Every structure is written in structure tokens, then in C-alpha cells.
Amino acid sequence: MDSENPSAPASTQSRIPGRNHPHARPLSGVVHDHARHTENFTVIGNHLAQHAELSLLAIGLGCYIQSVRPGTAVDIKTLAARFPEGPTRIAAALRELEEHGYLRRTRERTPTGRIVTHTVSCNRPGHRSAPAGPAVRPARRPAPDKPPPRKRLPAVPQPAYTSPDVLRTAVDVLGGLRRRDPRLLLSAVDAEHLAPGVAAWLEREVTPAAVRHALTENLPEPLARPAALLAHRLAAQLPPLPPFRPPASSAPAPRHPFQTCDGCDRPFRAPEPGPCRDCRATLEEAV
Structure with a gap:
């Protein structure tokens, strides 16, 4: 009588169609029917x-651009x-590809003055192959560094009345400073800033x-x-206003009424009737 062997391997289970077989058709979704390409094909990365x-x-536009031969026109007009x-949707799609690194577009001027756009298609963004031979383009010169911002000049006094x-006299004063010291040669902008301060001195x-x-x-x-030093001196050494002087009276002299001379009947101006000046002198000599 045969006895059971508990260590014996279990019987092989049958494969369930659709789950265990490596080439079984999936229950849903796309099914690929592939044939191996041997010519006229392009490798496109799944990242695109x-x-x-x-x-x-x-x-789709990125795949098309990667598939064409070098030198093929891929401008908006040609693609449209x-x-x-x-053209509107084509231009928007090109901007998308450029923003994500699949295109590099640069505009350059030819020796004849024409503006052309150079387009570089990148099948792997961030990777740049080093060109060799005559295709190497001369590197563009880096943009020159911008000059540091100009420091603002200190504030200067302002005149009470702008004349x-x-x-004009203030500007002449500033323009003549260089005759005393060549270092005090001022620009037109500096002179315009300092002129009100000189005018404030002149009105004093x-x-x-x-x-x-x-x-x-005593220049340091x-x-x-130099302009900053002049601005500082105009403000720090500003003299006080001159003492107040009331304006001179400009009222006209009063005009007296006409009187008739008691001695010669000649009319003359006087506050009261009486003799004229000649008759009054004769009377004084007689006395």
C-alpha cells in the first residue's frame, strides 16, 4: 500500500490567460503591433x-522637427x-518647445544686413554637443559690464526767489572755478544742480x-x-540773511493849490495865500 510523501512538490498550476503569459493581450488599453525599422526612421525620446x-x-511639432533633415526650414510661415x-497655434507650440529646451532660436544679422533666425533642435534638453570644423560659430562677446550707478550729490540751499x-550769474561763478583749480571742472549736470545753491548765497x-x-x-x-564738496560747502557755510531794511518811500511830493500873489498878481503854488517867492524876497530886503 502506497504512503503519501508530504515533501513531494505540488502539481503545476495552469496559467491564467491574460495574467501570467508574457505575450498575452491586455484586458484594456492600447496594443502595439511593432515591426523593426531598418531605414527612414527617427529615434524620439519618451521624455518628449x-x-x-x-x-x-x-x-507633435517637436517630433516633426527632430525627424527632418538638417537645413529644412522650420519657421512659422513654412510650418503653417x-x-x-x-500660424498662431504654430507660434505658440514653438514657444512651448523653446521654453522646455527642445528648441534654441537666435536672430543674427548677415553681412548684407538681413536678419535671419537660426534654429537648433535638441533631442535631449540640457545636452549640447560640441560642434567641430567649419560649423563652429564664433562666440559672442560678453556684454560689457554696466558702469556703477553715479552717487547722488548732496542737497544745496534753494533761493527764496528764482531769477x-x-x-545765470550763479552758473558763471561755477564755470569760473576751474580757472582757480583745474580739478573744479564741472559737468553741465553738476552745474545745474549747484546753481540754486550759489543763487542762495547771492541773494544774501x-x-x-x-x-x-x-x-x-583750502581744497583737500x-x-x-569736486561737485560733492562744493555742494557740501554751499550748504554748510551758507551765510545768514542780511538785516531787514524797509524800502525807501517812493510817495510823490504833495501838489499845493495855485495862489495869487498879493504884490504882483502872479499865480504860484503854495499851501496858503500870500506873496510869491520874489515878492517875499523884496520885502525881506526892504526890511
Whole structure:
């Protein structure tokens, strides 16, 4: 009588169609019927074909651009004539590809003055192959560094009344400072900023010569910012206003009424009747 062997392997289970067989057809979704390409094909990365952010039009346009031969025109006008989407949608799709690194577009001017656009298709964004031979383009010169921002000049006093003649005199004073010291050669912008400060000195009855002396006396060494020094001196050494003097009376002399001389009947102006000046002198001599 046979006895059972508990360590014996269990009987092989049959495969369930659709689950265990490696070539079984899936229950849903796409089924691929592939044939191996040996010519006239392009390798497209799934990072483009299945891109999560690109539109379907951008993905298709990217695949088309990667499939064409070098030198093929891929500008908006040519693509709009090739596909039915129109130039607006084509331009938007090209911008998508450019933003995600699948295209690089640069505009350059030819020796004849014509503006052309160079388009580079990237099948793997971020990777740049080093070109060799005559196809190497000369590297563009880096943009020159911008000059540091110009420091603002200190504020200067402002005159109580702005007069064109006073401002003109102030500019003349500033323009003459370079004759005393060549380092005080000012730009037109600096002179325009400093002129109201000089005018404030002039309206305090300070002569132009006195202003020049105050601005040019004991200049420091070295003199790095002459305009800033002048602005500081105009504000720090501003003299006080002159004492108030009431304006001179300009009222006209009173006009007396006409009187008739008691001695010669000649009319003359006087506050009261009586003799005229000649008759009064004769009477004084007689006495």
C-alpha cells in the first residue's frame, strides 16, 4: 500500500490567460503591433513623446522637427503652410518647445544686413554637443559690464526767489572755478544742480568773488568728488540773511493849490495865500 510523501512538490498550476503569459493581450488599453525599422526612421525620446506639460501640438511639432533633415526650414510661415493649425497655434507650440529646451532660436544679422533666425533642435534638453570644423560659430562677446550707478550729490540751499539773471550769474561763478583749480571742472549736470545753491548765497548780498573764494579755499588732497564738496560747502557755510531794511518811500511830493500873489498878481503854488517867492524876497530886503 502506497504512503503519501508530504515533501513531494505540488502539481503545476495552469496559467491564467491574460495574467501570467508574457505575450498575452491586455484586458484594456492600447496594443502595439511593432515591426523593426531598418531605414527612414527617427529615434524620439519618451521624455518628449510623453511630456507631461507640453501640448499635443507642441509634442507633435517637436517630433516633426527632430525627424527632418538638417537645413529644412522650420519657421512659422513654412510650418503653417505644411500643417493645418495656422500660424498662431504654430507660434505658440514653438514657444512651448523653446521654453522646455527642445528648441534654441537666435536672430543674427548677415553681412548684407538681413536678419535671419537660426534654429537648433535638441533631442535631449540640457545636452549640447560640441560642434567641430567649419560649423563652429564664433562666440559672442560678453556684454560689457554696466558702469556703477553715479552717487547722488548732496542737497544745496534753494533761493527764496528764482531769477533767471541770478541763476545765470550763479552758473558763471561755477564755470569760473576751474580757472582757480583745474580739478573744479564741472559737468553741465553738476552745474545745474549747484546753481540754486550759489543763487542762495547771492541773494544774501554775497558778491560772486566772495562765493568763489569760499568754494575754492583750502581744497583737500586728494579731491575725489569736486561737485560733492562744493555742494557740501554751499550748504554748510551758507551765510545768514542780511538785516531787514524797509524800502525807501517812493510817495510823490504833495501838489499845493495855485495862489495869487498879493504884490504882483502872479499865480504860484503854495499851501496858503500870500506873496510869491520874489515878492517875499523884496520885502525881506526892504526890511
